[in-house]
Amino acid sequence: MDDYPLLNLFWTMLWLFVWVMxxxxxFKVVTDIFRDHSLNGWERAAWLVLVLLLPYIGVFIYLIFRGRSMGEREVKQVKEQEAAFQQYVRKAAGPSASPVDELHKLSALKDKGDISQEEFDRAKQKLLV
Known part of the structure; x- marks a missing residue:
């Protein structure tokens, strides 16, 4: 362990982290180039060539000129995914019962004696609020 001091290990880990980031x-910039529908084919090709041939300069130029819209597209995609998920959940859960149906079921339970008048009134109050 004497061949590789702790400080060198720290620097190696730091550079590895920077490299991964x-x-x-x-990859985030390249993905955004393809996600942006406002760019035509030539503009996409130009940005892609710039980012791939001169990666450091290309990415920094892209972030300077298109960084704000990149964030807006990300937020838009997240909102669309959330809406699609909510729609899927509603569809999978099936049709929700209306308050009238729920009141009818509560009334039937009360008439059979399964719930008391007080329980019926509490559940009815929850449904109507």
């Missing part, structure tokens, strides 16, 4: 940023 750089690739994450590069």
């Amino acid at each position: 750089w690739f994450f940023l590069l």
Whole structure:
């Protein structure tokens, strides 16, 4: 362990972290180039060539010129995914019963003696609020 001091280990880990973060940023930019529907084919090709041939300069130029819209597209995609998920949950859960149906079921339970008048009144109050 004497061949590799602790400080060198720290620097190696730091550079590894920076390297991984750089690739994450590069992939994020390339993904955003293809996600942006406002760019035509030539603009996409130009950004892609710039980012891939001159990666450091290309990514930094892209972030300077298109960073704000990149964030807006990300937020838009997250909202669309959330809406699609909510729609799927509603569809999978099936049709929800109306308050009238629920009151009818509560009334039937009360008439059979399964619930008391007080329980019926509490459940009815919850449904009507």
